[in-house]
Structure formats: C-alpha cells, structure tokens
Amino acid sequence: MNKVTLQPIGIIHTPYKTDENAPRQAANSHDMGEVVVNPELAEGLEGIEKFQYLILIFNFHLAPVPEKPKVLSWQDGVKRGVFATRSPHRPNPLGLSVVKLLRREGTHLFVEGVDMLDGTPLLDIKPYYSDLDCVEKW
Amino acid sequence: MNKVTLQPIGIIHTPYKTDENAPRQAANSHDMGEVVVNPELAEGLEGIEKFQYLILIFNFHLAPVPEKPKVLSWQDGVKRGVFATRSPHRPNPLGLSVVKLLRREGTHLFVEGVDMLDGTPLLDIKPYYSDLDCVEKW
Numbered sequence: 001m002n003k004v005t006l007q008p009i010g011i012i013h014t015p016y017k018t019d020e021n022a023p024r025q026a027a028n029s030h031d032m033g034e035v036v037v038n039p040e041l042a043e044g045l046e047g048i049e050k051f052q053y054l055i056l057i058f059n060f061h062l063a064p065v066p067e068k069p070k071v072l073s074w075q076d077g078v079k080r081g082v083f084a085t086r087s088p089h090r091p092n093p094l095g096l097s098v099v100k101l102l103r104r105e106g107t108h109l110f111v112e113g114v115d116m117l118d119g120t121p122l123l124d125i126k127p128y129y130s131d132l133d134c135v136e137k138w
Numbered sequence: 139m140n141k142v143t144l145q146p147i148g149i150i151h152t153p154y155k156t157d158e159n160a161p162r163q164a165a166n167s168h169d170m171g172e173v174v175v176n177p178e179l180a181e182g183l184e185g186i187e188k189f190q191y192l193i194l195i196f197n198f199h200l201a202p203v204p205e206k207p208k209v210l211s212w213q214d215g216v217k218r219g220v221f222a223t224r225s226p227h228r229p230n231p232l233g234l235s236v237v238k239l240l241r242r243e244g245t246h247l248f249v250e251g252v253d254m255l256d257g258t259p260l261l262d263i264k265p266y267y268s269d270l271d272c273v274e275k276w
Contacts, residue, residue: 001145001146001149001259002146002199002259003143003144003145003146004143004144004145004146004197004199004259004261005141005142005143005144006141006142006143006144006230006232007139007141007142007229007230008139008140008141008142009229009230011139025270026270027269027270027271027276037221041207041221041229043206043207043208043219044207044208044219044220044221044229045219045221045222046208046218046219046222047216047218047219047222048219048221048222050222051222053273055234057195057230057232057234059142061140061142068181069179069181069182070181070182070184078185080184080185081181081182081183081184081185081186082182083175083179083182083183083186083262083263083264083265084182084183084184084185084186084188084189084265085265086264086265086267086270090262091145091147091179091182091262092144092145092147092195092261092262094144094195094232094261094262096193096195096234096264098270098271098273100273121139121140121142123142123230123232124221124228124229124230124232125221126221126224126234127221127222127223127224128273129224130272130273130274131165132163132164132165132224132236133165133236133271133272134268134271134272134273134274134275135191135236135238135266135268135272136268136272136274136275137272137274138165
C-alpha cells in the first residue's frame with residue numbers, strides 16, 4: 001500500500017522536555033499547553049471556540065519505532081502487542097490526546113491536560129463530541 | 139517542520155464503496171467491518187482481545203485535500219474551519235473511529251460500527267479506555 005506523507009499543521013508546546021517528566025495520558029494531566037497552528041491554516045480554526053474539548057493527533061517525534069511490535073505496558077508491566085497498548089513506540093508513531101480548550105488567540109490555542117513533549121509536531125485537530133467519541137454515550 | 143511519512147499497517151474492509159452510502163461517523167453505524175493487519179505486524183495484536191472497543195486511525199485516501207481549510211459541516215450546513223469539523227477533507231487526511239471488537243482470527247479483526255470506505259488504509263490501532271478517551275469519565 002502507498003505511503004502516507006503528512007505535513008505538520010503546527011506545534012504543541014508543553015512543560016515536558018523529556019519523557020521522564022511527562023504524565024501518562026492526557027486524562028491524568030491538568031497541565032497547560034499551547035497549540036500553535038501554522039499561519040496559513042488560520043481559517044481552519046474558525047468556529048473552534050464553541051467546543052470545550054479537542055482531539056489532538058500528533059507525531060511521537062522522539063519515540064523510536066520498536067524492532068518488534070511488542071512493548072511493555074506501563075499500566076501493568078506485561079509485555080503485549082503494541083496495538084493493545086497506548087505506548088508511543090508504534091509502527092506509525094501517532095499520538096492521540098483529548099484536551100480541554102481554554103481559549104483561542106488567533107492561531108494559538110491554550111489548552112489544559114497535555115501529556116506530550118514540548119515541541120511535538122501536530123498533525124490534526126478534531127472537535128470532541130461525546131456522542132461520537134465516548135462509547136458510554138452511544 | 140519535517141514531514142511525517144507513514145506506512146499503512148493494514149487495510150479496512152467495509153460495506154461502503156462510495157462516500158454517498160457511508161454513514162456519518164462510526165457512532166451512527168452498526169455495520170460490520172474487517173480489519174486486516176499486515177502479517178509482519180501480527181505480534182502487535184497480542185492481547186487485543188481483552189478490549190471491547192478499539193480506536194482506528196486511518197487515511198481518508200479518497201478525500202481530496204481542500205484548497206482552503208474551510209468546509210461545510212454536515213451537522214448543520216454551516217461553513218466553518220475544518221478543525222472545528224469532522225470532515226474528511228482535511229490538510230492531513232486522518233480519520234478516527236471507535237469500533238466494537240467482536241473477535242480476532244489471526245491478523246483479522248472483526249468489528250462492528252464502521253464508517254469508512256472499503257479499502258481504507260489503516261494507520262494505527264489503539265485500545266479504547268473509557269477513563270482516557272471519554273471526558274465524561276475523567
């Protein structure tokens with residue numbers, strides 16, 4: 001199958017410079033982050049203020065891809081298939097976090113609940129909908 | 139920023155050959171799909187059976203990228219910034235759906251609630267956790 005080439009749409013600034021001091025998963029974080037979208041995509045943010053939560057898809061840019069698709073899960077320390085974990089060490093290093101949108105200033109989104117490293121390349125922003133994204137609300 | 143190049147990890151088979159007959163969002167679908175993971179990544183699926191729901195990240199491979207990052211929202215017909223919508227016509231054509239895992243047979247995952255087109259390139263599979271992915275459960 002053809003490769004998929006993506007150009008980051010922006011960058012995510014967070015308090016975390018190294019993996020050791022980053023929280024495990026956005027749901028466990030109340031730290032503030034700043035999402036800076038590339039100026040040429042400014043129009044793409046119109047109307048985003050009405051959403052309370054956003055889904056960020058980003059690149060685990062510092063996570064080496066493992067040779068074998070098995071990793072130690074941080075949740076229980078058991079080695080299992082990477083697709084049964086949320087490890088950053090994935091064949092395609094894509095990260096997914098739901099964050100709370102506090103405010104927008106132009107192309108800068110101020111968000112709460114970040115868990116990614118400072119300088120993380122942002123690939124997509126989607127509005128979070130309870131009735132689509134939370135199976136308990138289906 | 140550097141481009142991010144991804145190699146699909148598999149393919150998603152669904153009943154939908156064209157955009158017109160596909161449902162809007164996985165939460166609105168009870169149709170069955172089959173996720174076929176590349177054989178060299180088979181080990182990556184070990185332990186996945188214990189999860190009831192999976193997050194699929196995929197490539198909207200047939201959705202043209204819009205010239206301007208504004209689209210008509212199917213929900214209310216209002217033109218707004220693409221990052222405030224779930225439109226497939228995004229600068230980076232990444233799709234996100236939560237599906238129900240019915241069973242696994244080797245590298246084949248049989249799932250319920252698909253909304254993507256047949257033949258969609260799969261980029262990642264993550265286990266769904268209520269306490270991470272559903273803000274109402276935080």
